[in-house]
Amino acid sequence: DAVRADVFINCPIAKHHVTTGLTLGMKNLMGVIGGDRSVMHAGFGDKIADLNLARPSQLTVLDATRILRAHGPSGGSLLDVARPGVVVAGTNVVAVDAYATRFFGARPEQLPYLVRAAQRGLGPIDLDKVRLREEAL
Numbered sequence: 001d002a003v004r005a006d007v008f009i010n011c012p013i014a015k016h017h018v019t020t021g022l023t024l025g026m027k028n029l030m031g032v033i034g035g036d037r038s039v040m041h042a043g044f045g046d047k048i049a050d051l052n053l054a055r056p057s058q059l060t061v062l063d064a065t066r067i068l069r070a071h072g073p074s075g076g077s078l079l080d081v082a083r084p085g086v087v088v089a090g091t092n093v094v095a096v097d098a099y100a101t102r103f104f105g106a107r108p109e110q111l112p113y114l115v116r117a118a119q120r121g122l123g124p125i126d127l128d129k130v131r132l133r134e135e136a137l
Contacts (some may be wrong), residue, residue, distance in 0.1 A: 002032040002055055008055035010093060014064040014100055016072035016080070020044055021111045022104060023073060025060040026052050029086035035075040052093060052122055060096045062088040064103050095130045096124025 003009060012028035020027055021047045029051045065087065070080040084103045090096040094117045098108035108125035118125045 002029075007056060008060050010060040012062055013067075014062055014103060015068035016070050016104065017073075018072065019049070020113060022097075022101065022106070024058060025062055025093040026097050026113055026117060029055060030058075040050070041129070045112040048113040048119050049122060053120070056122075057093045058091065060088075060090055060093045062096055062100055064088060064100060067103055069104060074107050078090065092123040092130075093129070094118060094125060096112070098123075098125040098127055099130075111130045 010025050010028055012023065012025050015023050016022045017027065026048050029048070031052070064084045066081060066083050068076045068112075069079055069082050070076065072080075082103070086103065088096050088100055090099075094114060097114055101108050101111065102112075103125065108118075108127075114125050117123060124130055
């Protein structure tokens with residue numbers, strides 16, 4: 001369905017992931033491939049970038065209203081939950097993910113898949129090169 005869709009809107013929930021560091025928009029695409037995804041765990045940076053090259057998101061709406069900051073995706077507890085109370089939206093999934101690293105006290109350069117995506121031309125991780133607008137709701 002994701003491949004055939006005219007418009008692909010990616011709606012991830014921001015959370016920690018023990019293997020990739022974070023699950024944001026780019027990694028969220030793993031959900032559309034189905035099957036045994038355990039083979040994806042080696043060389044994650046390139047594979048996540050490949051997935052996003054194969055099926056780009058036209059819009060990413062990242063839910064960071066409540067996030068899992070540690071022990072994800074399956075071992076977290078309520079002590080690991082924070083409430084930034086933010087929704088991040090953008091037309092470039094790499095820029096959205098780069099922006100969202102701040103909610104985890106991280107920087108985009110710390111996530112190999114974001115670095116690899118930027119190197120492959122999928123989008124910027126240097127937020128000084130992105131036009132940002134923050135709106136209070």
